[in-house]
Amino acid sequence: MSVEKHTLAAGTPYATAYYVINSGTPGPVFMIISGVHGNEPASSRAAQGIASRFSRGDMRLRQGKLIIVPLVNQTARRKGIRGQPDLNRTFPRGPGSSARHPLSAALWQLVLRYRPSWVLDLHEANGLSQLNPQRVGQSLIMSPASRAGGVAKQIIRRTNLSISNQAYHFNLRHRERAGTFRMACQRLLGARAVTVETCWSLDYSFRIQMQSEIVRQFLRAAGLI
Numbered sequence: 001m002s003v004e005k006h007t008l009a010a011g012t013p014y015a016t017a018y019y020v021i022n023s024g025t026p027g028p029v030f031m032i033i034s035g036v037h038g039n040e041p042a043s044s045r046a047a048q049g050i051a052s053r054f055s056r057g058d059m060r061l062r063q064g065k066l067i068i069v070p071l072v073n074q075t076a077r078r079k080g081i082r083g084q085p086d087l088n089r090t091f092p093r094g095p096g097s098s099a100r101h102p103l104s105a106a107l108w109q110l111v112l113r114y115r116p117s118w119v120l121d122l123h124e125a126n127g128l129s130q131l132n133p134q135r136v137g138q139s140l141i142m143s144p145a146s147r148a149g150g151v152a153k154q155i156i157r158r159t160n161l162s163i164s165n166q167a168y169h170f171n172l173r174h175r176e177r178a179g180t181f182r183m184a185c186q187r188l189l190g191a192r193a194v195t196v197e198t199c200w201s202l203d204y205s206f207r208i209q210m211q212s213e214i215v216r217q218f219l220r221a222a223g224l225i
């Protein structure tokens with residue numbers, strides 16, 4: 001297994017680190033990104049933690065490749081804002097369409113180089129999905145057409161068993177939103193693409209723990225760990 005650290009959008013104000021973890025054995029390509037929005041810290045912290053565990057050799061890949069971009073939007077993070085424009089509306093909307101921002105264009109180039117069959121986009125949101133059907137905090141989001149539905153339902157069931165407060169339970173949400181990273185990966189690559197959302201108002205360490213555990217469960221389901 002090898003772990004390489006590279007720079008995305010090198011030499012630009014958007015430069016940010018990414019990791020390529022290669023098992024050396026053929027298998028699925030799995031991509032995890034986080035920090036598309038600059039005000040969702042627990043998700044980036046979880047993604048960085050997983051990259052670090054592979055770097056230290058505490059986690060190992062059984063097969064395939066794992067690409068991790070822990071903090072996509074460094075400039076929004078430095079300001080502590082979601083991002084202006086919202087980067088998650090600037091990804092390609094269909095065949096022949098291109099990304100509408102230099103950072104999403106650089107990230108999309110990385111996607112096209114590795115062509116992942118699994119994609120997780122880690123976010124945080126306001127409100128609890130369990131208490132309000134309009135809210136997506138504590139949810140997994142995917143297109144209704146996604147092939148990841150079965151796996152996501154299993155992961156939600158298992159995750160909720162570990163959460164004693166029912167209000168904090170995860171739910172599956174179906175959303176179609178053009179220009180998002182998830183929709184671009186699903187529509188243009190046919191990837192099993194899922195957005196993971198924790199809720200801002202919950203304890204920071206609990207959110208990091210939930211994000212990390214859900215990522216590990218998806219990696220297991222895809223046969224990578």
Ligand SMILES: [Zn+2]
Nearest residue numbers: 037040123124
């Ligand atoms: Zn977000």
